[in-house]
Amino acid sequence: MSVPTSMRAAVDAAKARVAALHAELPRWELVVWTAGNVSERVGDYLVIKPSGVRYDDLDADAMVVCDLDGNLVEGARSPSSDTAAHAYVYRHMDHVGGVVHTHSTYAAAWAARGEEIPCVLTMMADEFGGPVPVGPFAIIGDDSIGRGIVETLDGHRSPAVLMQNHGPFTVGRDARSAVKAAVLLEEVARAVHVAKQGGDLIPIPQDAIDSLYHRYQNVYGQH
Numbered sequence: 001m002s003v004p005t006s007m008r009a010a011v012d013a014a015k016a017r018v019a020a021l022h023a024e025l026p027r028w029e030l031v032v033w034t035a036g037n038v039s040e041r042v043g044d045y046l047v048i049k050p051s052g053v054r055y056d057d058l059d060a061d062a063m064v065v066c067d068l069d070g071n072l073v074e075g076a077r078s079p080s081s082d083t084a085a086h087a088y089v090y091r092h093m094d095h096v097g098g099v100v101h102t103h104s105t106y107a108a109a110w111a112a113r114g115e116e117i118p119c120v121l122t123m124m125a126d127e128f129g130g131p132v133p134v135g136p137f138a139i140i141g142d143d144s145i146g147r148g149i150v151e152t153l154d155g156h157r158s159p160a161v162l163m164q165n166h167g168p169f170t171v172g173r174d175a176r177s178a179v180k181a182a183v184l185l186e187e188v189a190r191a192v193h194v195a196k197q198g199g200d201l202i203p204i205p206q207d208a209i210d211s212l213y214h215r216y217q218n219v220y221g222q223h
């Protein structure tokens with residue numbers, strides 16, 4: 001199997017985007033060594049990094065292409081060890097175009113406790129539309145992580161899930177949106193962790209969360 005000629009330009013463009021977005025993971029201190037990955041859906045394919053390759057070595061040509069069952073279609077190296085999880089998400093969440101996985105410190109700490117991050121900051125209402133939920137403990141190697149992500153996020157506004165005893169996965173309409181969610185997730189995970197050390201957290205009323213989420217998702221920024 002190979003990438004159809006009709007998809008060549010789109011896949012090559014995605015390779016360039018996904019390669020550049022991997023550089024954002026160490027830039028925002030979301031990863032150590034190679035412990036994170038970014039993918040983007042391109043039709044019936046996904047572009048993702050090769051497993052265990054240092055971020056400094058991840059250029060567009062290094063990216064690999066898989067089908068949505070996680071089978072390698074194009075690339076000289078084995079795909080990310082999380083490819084099955086990314087692929088499962090794409091097969092079961094049609095609106096998702098990008099997936100990110102990291103082990104960022106504060107989000108992983110909440111995952112180690114199996115504790116959702118409560119919605120106590122306006123940035124959480126803006127980006128996550130409420131608390132950041134916890135997904136089940138699942139060991140890498142089959143569809144269990146992907147299934148846990150989808151079952152947790154189904155019907156949830158959050159683009160992030162804390163997989164228990166593991167770390168965060170984020171989703172978005174494209175890879176850039178999923179990377180943004182991963183960056184903001186680590187920021188709120190840290191801020192709420194610090195706040196908890198000082199005393200009781202003050203929840204934001206649901207109507208305020210809804211209002212903040214609608215504004216940020218539909219008005220904020222440049223249109």
Ligand SMILES: O=C(CO)[C@@H](O)[C@@H](O)COP(=O)(O)O
Binds near residue numbers: 037079081082
């Ligand atoms: O945590 C793990 C492996 O246990 C992975 O998420 C992490 O090392 C990233 O793996 P890849 O380099 O993408 O295969």
